[in-house]
Amino acid sequence: MQGTPRARWLDAEQQRDWRAYLRASRLLETALDRDLQEHGVQLSEYEIISMLSEAPGRHLRMSALADLVVQSRSRLTHTANRLERRGWVERRPSAGDRRGIDLVLTAEGRRALEGMAPVHVESVRRNLLNHLSADEFHALGSAMRSIADGIRSQAPGHDVGKGTDAI
Amino acid sequence: MQGTPRARWLDAEQQRDWRAYLRASRLLETALDRDLQEHGVQLSEYEIISMLSEAPGRHLRMSALADLVVQSRSRLTHTANRLERRGWVERRPSAGDRRGIDLVLTAEGRRALEGMAPVHVESVRRNLLNHLSADEFHALGSAMRSIADGIRSQAPGHDVGKGTDAI
DNA sequence: GACATCTAGTTGAACTTTCAATCATTCTTC
DNA sequence: GAAGAATGATTGAAAGTTCAACTAGATGTC
Numbered sequence: 001m002q003g004t005p006r007a008r009w010l011d012a013e014q015q016r017d018w019r020a021y022l023r024a025s026r027l028l029e030t031a032l033d034r035d036l037q038e039h040g041v042q043l044s045e046y047e048i049i050s051m052l053s054e055a056p057g058r059h060l061r062m063s064a065l066a067d068l069v070v071q072s073r074s075r076l077t078h079t080a081n082r083l084e085r086r087g088w089v090e091r092r093p094s095a096g097d098r099r100g101i102d103l104v105l106t107a108e109g110r111r112a113l114e115g116m117a118p119v120h121v122e123s124v125r126r127n128l129l130n131h132l133s134a135d136e137f138h139a140l141g142s143a144m145r146s147i148a149d150g151i152r153s154q155a156p157g158h159d160v161g162k163g164t165d166a167i
Numbered sequence: 168m169q170g171t172p173r174a175r176w177l178d179a180e181q182q183r184d185w186r187a188y189l190r191a192s193r194l195l196e197t198a199l200d201r202d203l204q205e206h207g208v209q210l211s212e213y214e215i216i217s218m219l220s221e222a223p224g225r226h227l228r229m230s231a232l233a234d235l236v237v238q239s240r241s242r243l244t245h246t247a248n249r250l251e252r253r254g255w256v257e258r259r260p261s262a263g264d265r266r267g268i269d270l271v272l273t274a275e276g277r278r279a280l281e282g283m284a285p286v287h288v289e290s291v292r293r294n295l296l297n298h299l300s301a302d303e304f305h306a307l308g309s310a311m312r313s314i315a316d317g318i319r320s321q322a323p324g325h326d327v328g329k330g331t332d333a334i
Numbered sequence: 335g336a337c338a339t340c341t342a343g344t345t346g347a348a349c350t351t352t353c354a355a356t357c358a359t360t361c362t363t364c
Numbered sequence: 365g366a367a368g369a370a371t372g373a374t375t376g377a378a379a380g381t382t383c384a385a386c387t388a389g390a391t392g393t394c
Contacts, residue, residue, distance in 0.1 A: 008288070017304060017308025017309075024318075078381075099389045130317065132314070141187045143303050143304075143307045144184075148190055151194045230371080230372060264359080266360070
Protein backbone atom coordinates (compact mmCIF):
# COMPACT_ATOMS: atom_id res chain seq x y z
CA MET A 1 0.00 0.00 0.00
CA GLN A 2 3.01 2.29 0.50
CA GLY A 3 3.26 4.02 -2.82
CA THR A 4 6.65 3.05 -4.14
CA PRO A 5 7.90 5.54 -6.67
CA ARG A 6 8.95 2.92 -9.24
CA ALA A 7 6.47 0.68 -11.07
CA ARG A 8 6.25 -2.74 -9.54
CA TRP A 9 5.85 -5.48 -12.07
CA LEU A 10 2.85 -7.80 -11.83
CA ASP A 11 3.37 -11.09 -10.06
CA ALA A 12 2.92 -14.31 -12.01
CA GLU A 13 -0.70 -14.77 -11.04
CA GLN A 14 -1.67 -11.19 -11.75
CA GLN A 15 0.04 -11.46 -15.08
CA ARG A 16 -1.89 -14.61 -15.90
CA ASP A 17 -5.18 -13.03 -14.91
CA TRP A 18 -4.49 -9.88 -16.83
CA ARG A 19 -3.60 -11.82 -19.96
CA ALA A 20 -6.74 -13.91 -19.53
CA TYR A 21 -8.77 -10.74 -19.36
CA LEU A 22 -7.21 -9.27 -22.45
CA ARG A 23 -7.54 -12.38 -24.53
CA ALA A 24 -11.09 -13.21 -23.48
CA SER A 25 -12.33 -9.68 -23.90
CA ARG A 26 -11.14 -9.79 -27.49
CA LEU A 27 -12.50 -13.21 -28.23
CA LEU A 28 -15.84 -12.07 -26.86
CA GLU A 29 -15.93 -8.83 -28.79
CA THR A 30 -15.00 -10.68 -31.96
CA ALA A 31 -17.65 -13.36 -31.44
CA LEU A 32 -20.44 -10.90 -30.69
CA ASP A 33 -19.48 -8.75 -33.62
CA ARG A 34 -19.35 -11.68 -36.00
CA ASP A 35 -22.82 -12.83 -34.96
CA LEU A 36 -24.33 -9.39 -35.49
CA GLN A 37 -22.48 -8.83 -38.72
CA GLU A 38 -24.36 -11.70 -40.27
CA HIS A 39 -27.31 -9.36 -39.93
CA GLY A 40 -25.47 -6.40 -41.37
CA VAL A 41 -24.56 -4.38 -38.27
CA GLN A 42 -21.53 -4.00 -36.12
CA LEU A 43 -21.79 -4.32 -32.36
CA SER A 44 -20.97 -0.64 -31.99
CA GLU A 45 -23.82 0.31 -34.31
CA TYR A 46 -26.15 -2.03 -32.51
CA GLU A 47 -25.28 -0.43 -29.21
CA ILE A 48 -26.22 2.96 -30.54
CA ILE A 49 -29.68 2.03 -31.73
CA SER A 50 -30.22 -0.07 -28.66
CA MET A 51 -29.45 2.88 -26.38
CA LEU A 52 -31.72 5.11 -28.42
CA SER A 53 -34.56 2.58 -28.18
CA GLU A 54 -34.38 2.63 -24.40
CA ALA A 55 -34.09 6.38 -24.03
CA PRO A 56 -37.23 8.34 -23.20
CA GLY A 57 -38.65 9.56 -26.49
CA ARG A 58 -36.19 7.30 -28.31
CA HIS A 59 -33.68 10.08 -28.71
CA LEU A 60 -30.42 11.15 -27.17
CA ARG A 61 -28.02 13.99 -27.64
CA MET A 62 -24.94 13.15 -29.63
CA SER A 63 -22.60 13.94 -26.77
CA ALA A 64 -24.60 11.96 -24.20
CA LEU A 65 -24.79 9.03 -26.56
CA ALA A 66 -21.07 9.20 -27.29
CA ASP A 67 -20.32 9.01 -23.57
CA LEU A 68 -22.77 6.19 -23.07
CA VAL A 69 -21.28 3.94 -25.71
CA VAL A 70 -17.71 5.12 -25.14
CA GLN A 71 -17.05 6.41 -28.61
CA SER A 72 -15.38 9.62 -29.64
CA ARG A 73 -17.69 12.32 -30.87
CA SER A 74 -16.13 12.20 -34.27
CA ARG A 75 -16.67 8.47 -34.51
CA LEU A 76 -20.27 8.85 -33.47
CA THR A 77 -20.80 11.54 -36.10
CA HIS A 78 -19.55 9.20 -38.81
CA THR A 79 -21.47 6.22 -37.50
CA ALA A 80 -24.65 8.28 -37.17
CA ASN A 81 -24.23 9.27 -40.83
CA ARG A 82 -24.17 5.62 -41.82
CA LEU A 83 -27.20 4.82 -39.71
CA GLU A 84 -28.99 7.84 -41.10
CA ARG A 85 -28.31 6.71 -44.67
CA ARG A 86 -30.00 3.44 -43.82
CA GLY A 87 -32.98 5.28 -42.45
CA TRP A 88 -32.56 3.94 -38.93
CA VAL A 89 -31.94 7.27 -37.19
CA GLU A 90 -32.59 10.94 -37.81
CA ARG A 91 -30.99 14.13 -36.56
CA ARG A 92 -32.99 16.83 -34.85
CA PRO A 93 -31.83 20.02 -33.17
CA SER A 94 -32.07 19.51 -29.44
CA ALA A 95 -34.44 21.61 -27.41
CA GLY A 96 -32.93 24.37 -25.33
CA ASP A 97 -29.34 24.32 -26.55
CA ARG A 98 -28.86 25.28 -30.15
CA ARG A 99 -25.45 23.66 -30.32
CA GLY A 100 -26.96 20.26 -29.59
CA ILE A 101 -28.20 17.60 -31.95
CA ASP A 102 -30.53 14.81 -30.93
CA LEU A 103 -30.26 11.48 -32.61
CA VAL A 104 -33.69 9.88 -32.94
CA LEU A 105 -34.49 6.26 -33.66
CA THR A 106 -36.94 5.99 -36.58
CA ALA A 107 -39.75 3.47 -36.82
CA GLU A 108 -37.69 1.64 -39.38
CA GLY A 109 -34.74 1.63 -37.01
CA ARG A 110 -36.93 0.20 -34.29
CA ARG A 111 -38.10 -2.59 -36.56
CA ALA A 112 -34.53 -3.39 -37.54
CA LEU A 113 -33.50 -3.48 -33.90
CA GLU A 114 -36.39 -5.75 -32.98
CA GLY A 115 -35.33 -8.13 -35.70
CA MET A 116 -31.74 -8.26 -34.46
CA ALA A 117 -32.31 -8.26 -30.72
CA PRO A 118 -33.09 -11.98 -30.36
CA VAL A 119 -30.01 -12.83 -32.40
CA HIS A 120 -27.88 -10.64 -30.21
CA VAL A 121 -29.28 -11.91 -26.93
CA GLU A 122 -28.73 -15.46 -28.05
CA SER A 123 -25.18 -14.50 -28.95
CA VAL A 124 -24.55 -12.92 -25.56
CA ARG A 125 -25.84 -16.05 -23.90
CA ARG A 126 -23.86 -18.42 -26.05
CA ASN A 127 -20.61 -16.49 -25.86
CA LEU A 128 -20.76 -15.15 -22.33
CA LEU A 129 -23.55 -16.16 -19.98
CA ASN A 130 -23.47 -19.85 -20.70
CA HIS A 131 -19.89 -20.15 -19.58
CA LEU A 132 -20.39 -18.71 -16.11
CA SER A 133 -22.59 -19.49 -13.13
CA ALA A 134 -25.11 -16.83 -12.16
CA ASP A 135 -22.86 -15.81 -9.28
CA GLU A 136 -19.75 -15.64 -11.39
CA PHE A 137 -21.53 -13.52 -13.93
CA HIS A 138 -22.84 -11.16 -11.34
CA ALA A 139 -19.39 -10.86 -9.79
CA LEU A 140 -18.04 -10.06 -13.24
CA GLY A 141 -20.61 -7.31 -13.60
CA SER A 142 -19.74 -5.84 -10.21
CA ALA A 143 -16.03 -5.94 -10.88
CA MET A 144 -16.53 -4.21 -14.19
CA ARG A 145 -18.68 -1.57 -12.54
CA SER A 146 -15.88 -0.88 -10.07
CA ILE A 147 -13.42 -0.56 -12.90
CA ALA A 148 -15.63 1.82 -14.82
CA ASP A 149 -16.14 3.93 -11.70
CA GLY A 150 -12.44 3.87 -10.98
CA ILE A 151 -11.49 4.95 -14.46
CA ARG A 152 -14.09 7.67 -14.62
CA SER A 153 -13.06 9.03 -11.26
CA GLN A 154 -9.62 9.80 -12.68
CA ALA A 155 -10.96 11.26 -15.88
CA PRO A 156 -10.12 14.91 -16.57
CA GLY A 157 -12.79 17.13 -15.13
CA HIS A 158 -13.18 14.92 -12.12
CA ASP A 159 -11.86 16.61 -9.04
CA VAL A 160 -9.84 13.97 -7.29
CA GLY A 161 -9.39 15.89 -4.08
CA LYS A 162 -5.90 16.02 -2.65
CA GLY A 163 -3.06 14.99 -4.90
CA THR A 164 -3.12 11.22 -5.02
CA ASP A 165 -0.34 11.09 -7.48
CA ALA A 166 1.85 14.15 -7.14
CA ILE A 167 4.26 13.71 -10.07
CA MET B 168 -32.92 -24.38 -17.31
CA GLN B 169 -35.24 -26.16 -19.79
CA GLY B 170 -33.94 -25.10 -23.17
CA THR B 171 -36.77 -23.08 -24.63
CA PRO B 172 -36.51 -22.83 -28.40
CA ARG B 173 -36.97 -19.05 -28.48
CA ALA B 174 -34.38 -16.61 -27.17
CA ARG B 175 -35.13 -15.59 -23.63
CA TRP B 176 -34.35 -11.98 -22.94
CA LEU B 177 -31.95 -11.14 -20.13
CA ASP B 178 -33.45 -10.30 -16.78
CA ALA B 179 -32.91 -6.83 -15.36
CA GLU B 180 -29.85 -7.79 -13.35
CA GLN B 181 -28.21 -9.70 -16.16
CA GLN B 182 -28.84 -6.77 -18.41
CA ARG B 183 -27.25 -4.41 -15.94
CA ASP B 184 -24.22 -6.64 -15.56
CA TRP B 185 -23.83 -7.12 -19.26
CA ARG B 186 -23.99 -3.38 -19.88
CA ALA B 187 -21.45 -2.82 -17.13
CA TYR B 188 -19.13 -5.29 -18.77
CA LEU B 189 -19.45 -3.69 -22.17
CA ARG B 190 -18.96 -0.17 -20.94
CA ALA B 191 -16.05 -0.93 -18.63
CA SER B 192 -14.25 -3.07 -21.15
CA ARG B 193 -14.29 -0.14 -23.53
CA LEU B 194 -13.28 2.43 -20.97
CA LEU B 195 -10.40 0.18 -19.99
CA GLU B 196 -9.25 -0.45 -23.53
CA THR B 197 -9.42 3.26 -24.27
CA ALA B 198 -7.49 4.20 -21.15
CA LEU B 199 -4.73 1.65 -21.69
CA ASP B 200 -4.43 2.63 -25.31
CA ARG B 201 -4.25 6.31 -24.53
CA ASP B 202 -1.47 5.77 -22.02
CA LEU B 203 0.61 3.74 -24.45
CA GLN B 204 -0.07 6.08 -27.32
CA GLU B 205 1.76 8.80 -25.49
CA HIS B 206 4.76 6.61 -26.17
CA GLY B 207 3.88 6.07 -29.80
CA VAL B 208 2.38 2.57 -29.78
CA GLN B 209 -1.07 1.15 -29.73
CA LEU B 210 -2.00 -1.51 -27.21
CA SER B 211 -2.37 -4.04 -30.02
CA GLU B 212 1.16 -3.31 -31.21
CA TYR B 213 2.49 -3.49 -27.69
CA GLU B 214 0.90 -6.89 -27.23
CA ILE B 215 2.68 -8.21 -30.27
CA ILE B 216 6.15 -7.21 -29.21
CA SER B 217 5.43 -8.24 -25.67
CA MET B 218 4.43 -11.75 -26.80
CA LEU B 219 7.51 -11.96 -28.95
CA SER B 220 9.73 -10.93 -26.07
CA GLU B 221 8.44 -13.79 -23.95
CA ALA B 222 8.59 -16.42 -26.64
CA PRO B 223 11.60 -18.76 -26.68
CA GLY B 224 14.11 -17.24 -29.07
CA ARG B 225 12.02 -14.08 -29.19
CA HIS B 226 10.17 -15.22 -32.28
CA LEU B 227 6.78 -16.60 -33.18
CA ARG B 228 5.09 -17.73 -36.32
CA MET B 229 2.68 -15.23 -37.79
CA SER B 230 -0.27 -17.57 -37.43
CA ALA B 231 0.54 -18.53 -33.84
CA LEU B 232 1.00 -14.88 -32.94
CA ALA B 233 -2.25 -13.91 -34.62
CA ASP B 234 -4.12 -16.48 -32.55
CA LEU B 235 -2.37 -15.42 -29.38
CA VAL B 236 -3.30 -11.77 -29.69
CA VAL B 237 -6.67 -12.44 -31.34
CA GLN B 238 -6.04 -10.53 -34.52
CA SER B 239 -6.84 -11.61 -38.06
CA ARG B 240 -3.88 -12.74 -40.11
CA SER B 241 -4.33 -9.91 -42.47
CA ARG B 242 -4.32 -7.41 -39.66
CA LEU B 243 -1.18 -8.93 -38.23
CA THR B 244 0.52 -8.76 -41.62
CA HIS B 245 -0.17 -5.04 -41.84
CA THR B 246 0.79 -4.36 -38.25
CA ALA B 247 3.98 -6.39 -38.62
CA ASN B 248 4.83 -4.22 -41.63
CA ARG B 249 4.53 -1.12 -39.49
CA LEU B 250 6.63 -2.60 -36.72
CA GLU B 251 9.20 -3.77 -39.26
CA ARG B 252 9.47 -0.26 -40.71
CA ARG B 253 10.32 0.95 -37.23
CA GLY B 254 12.98 -1.68 -36.92
CA TRP B 255 11.32 -3.41 -33.99
CA VAL B 256 10.70 -6.76 -35.66
CA GLU B 257 12.03 -8.75 -38.58
CA ARG B 258 10.61 -11.52 -40.73
CA ARG B 259 12.38 -14.85 -41.15
CA PRO B 260 11.23 -17.99 -42.93
CA SER B 261 10.25 -20.49 -40.29
CA ALA B 262 12.18 -23.69 -39.95
CA GLY B 263 10.52 -26.80 -41.29
CA ASP B 264 7.51 -25.32 -43.06
CA ARG B 265 8.25 -23.16 -46.02
CA ARG B 266 4.86 -21.52 -45.92
CA GLY B 267 5.56 -20.12 -42.50
CA ILE B 268 7.10 -16.82 -41.49
CA ASP B 269 8.58 -16.14 -38.09
CA LEU B 270 8.34 -12.68 -36.65
CA VAL B 271 11.44 -11.89 -34.60
CA LEU B 272 11.88 -9.14 -32.06
CA THR B 273 15.02 -7.12 -32.82
CA ALA B 274 17.39 -5.71 -30.21
CA GLU B 275 15.96 -2.31 -30.97
CA GLY B 276 12.46 -3.68 -30.47
CA ARG B 277 13.48 -5.13 -27.14
CA ARG B 278 14.86 -1.81 -26.01
CA ALA B 279 11.68 -0.03 -27.06
CA LEU B 280 9.60 -2.58 -25.18
CA GLU B 281 11.71 -2.22 -22.06
CA GLY B 282 11.18 1.49 -22.18
CA MET B 283 7.43 1.17 -22.43
CA ALA B 284 6.82 -1.73 -20.08
CA PRO B 285 6.89 0.27 -16.83
CA VAL B 286 4.50 2.79 -18.32
CA HIS B 287 2.17 0.04 -19.34
CA VAL B 288 2.30 -1.81 -16.04
CA GLU B 289 1.60 1.39 -14.22
CA SER B 290 -1.33 1.96 -16.52
CA VAL B 291 -2.73 -1.52 -15.94
CA ARG B 292 -2.47 -0.93 -12.21
CA ARG B 293 -4.02 2.49 -12.30
CA ASN B 294 -6.85 1.58 -14.62
CA LEU B 295 -7.60 -1.94 -13.54
CA LEU B 296 -5.84 -3.49 -10.56
CA ASN B 297 -6.22 -0.56 -8.20
CA HIS B 298 -9.99 -0.69 -8.42
CA LEU B 299 -10.35 -4.30 -7.34
CA SER B 300 -9.31 -6.36 -4.34
CA ALA B 301 -6.85 -9.16 -5.00
CA ASP B 302 -9.70 -11.67 -4.76
CA GLU B 303 -11.95 -9.73 -7.07
CA PHE B 304 -9.19 -9.44 -9.60
CA HIS B 305 -8.41 -13.10 -9.48
CA ALA B 306 -12.09 -13.95 -9.84
CA LEU B 307 -12.19 -11.68 -12.88
CA GLY B 308 -9.26 -13.54 -14.38
CA SER B 309 -10.90 -16.91 -13.77
CA ALA B 310 -14.19 -15.81 -15.21
CA MET B 311 -12.47 -14.51 -18.30
CA ARG B 312 -10.57 -17.76 -18.67
CA SER B 313 -13.86 -19.65 -18.60
CA ILE B 314 -15.26 -17.35 -21.24
CA ALA B 315 -12.24 -17.78 -23.48
CA ASP B 316 -12.42 -21.55 -23.10
CA GLY B 317 -16.13 -21.51 -23.76
CA ILE B 318 -15.81 -19.45 -26.90
CA ARG B 319 -12.92 -21.45 -28.24
CA SER B 320 -14.73 -24.72 -27.61
CA GLN B 321 -17.42 -23.64 -30.07
CA ALA B 322 -14.98 -22.37 -32.64
CA PRO B 323 -14.95 -24.05 -36.04
CA GLY B 324 -12.48 -26.89 -36.05
CA HIS B 325 -13.38 -27.85 -32.54
CA ASP B 326 -15.27 -31.09 -32.54
CA VAL B 327 -18.17 -30.52 -30.23
CA GLY B 328 -19.37 -34.08 -30.23
CA LYS B 329 -22.94 -34.84 -31.15
CA GLY B 330 -25.04 -32.04 -32.59
CA THR B 331 -25.60 -29.66 -29.73
CA ASP B 332 -27.44 -27.26 -31.93
CA ALA B 333 -29.14 -29.11 -34.75
CA ILE B 334 -30.22 -26.23 -36.99
C1' DG C 335 -21.72 43.96 -23.14
C1' DA C 336 -17.41 42.48 -25.21
C1' DC C 337 -13.52 39.37 -24.32
C1' DA C 338 -11.86 35.05 -23.87
C1' DT C 339 -12.98 30.34 -22.90
C1' DC C 340 -15.54 26.24 -23.12
C1' DT C 341 -18.79 22.88 -25.09
C1' DA C 342 -21.20 20.61 -29.16
C1' DG C 343 -20.80 18.81 -33.32
C1' DT C 344 -18.79 18.29 -37.98
C1' DT C 345 -15.23 17.83 -41.62
C1' DG C 346 -11.75 15.71 -44.47
C1' DA C 347 -7.36 13.66 -44.60
C1' DA C 348 -4.43 10.18 -42.61
C1' DC C 349 -4.28 5.97 -40.66
C1' DT C 350 -5.90 1.29 -39.39
C1' DT C 351 -8.75 -2.67 -40.07
C1' DT C 352 -11.48 -5.69 -42.80
C1' DC C 353 -12.69 -8.23 -46.80
C1' DA C 354 -12.10 -10.99 -50.81
C1' DA C 355 -8.83 -12.58 -53.91
C1' DT C 356 -4.31 -14.57 -54.60
C1' DC C 357 -0.02 -17.32 -54.35
C1' DA C 358 2.77 -20.85 -52.40
C1' DT C 359 3.27 -24.82 -49.82
C1' DT C 360 1.74 -28.88 -47.36
C1' DC C 361 -1.48 -32.58 -46.39
C1' DT C 362 -4.92 -36.13 -47.99
C1' DT C 363 -6.46 -39.63 -50.40
C1' DC C 364 -7.11 -42.34 -54.15
C1' DG D 365 2.31 -39.61 -57.43
C1' DA D 366 -1.37 -36.39 -58.92
C1' DA D 367 -5.57 -33.99 -58.01
C1' DG D 368 -7.88 -31.68 -54.65
C1' DA D 369 -8.36 -29.65 -50.13
C1' DA D 370 -6.42 -27.17 -46.43
C1' DT D 371 -3.08 -23.96 -44.37
C1' DG D 372 0.07 -19.81 -44.16
C1' DA D 373 0.75 -15.48 -45.46
C1' DT D 374 0.20 -11.42 -48.35
C1' DT D 375 -2.14 -7.87 -51.27
C1' DG D 376 -4.87 -3.88 -52.48
C1' DA D 377 -9.17 -1.79 -52.28
C1' DA D 378 -13.09 -0.65 -49.37
C1' DA D 379 -14.79 0.45 -44.97
C1' DG D 380 -14.22 2.30 -40.53
C1' DT D 381 -11.67 5.15 -37.02
C1' DT D 382 -8.75 8.77 -35.43
C1' DC D 383 -6.76 13.25 -35.50
C1' DA D 384 -6.43 18.11 -35.94
C1' DA D 385 -8.73 21.94 -37.56
C1' DC D 386 -12.95 24.31 -37.74
C1' DT D 387 -17.77 26.55 -37.06
C1' DA D 388 -21.35 27.81 -33.98
C1' DG D 389 -23.39 28.62 -29.86
C1' DA D 390 -23.12 29.02 -24.63
C1' DT D 391 -20.83 30.65 -20.36
C1' DG D 392 -18.05 33.26 -17.49
C1' DT D 393 -15.82 37.63 -16.20
C1' DC D 394 -14.27 42.07 -15.84
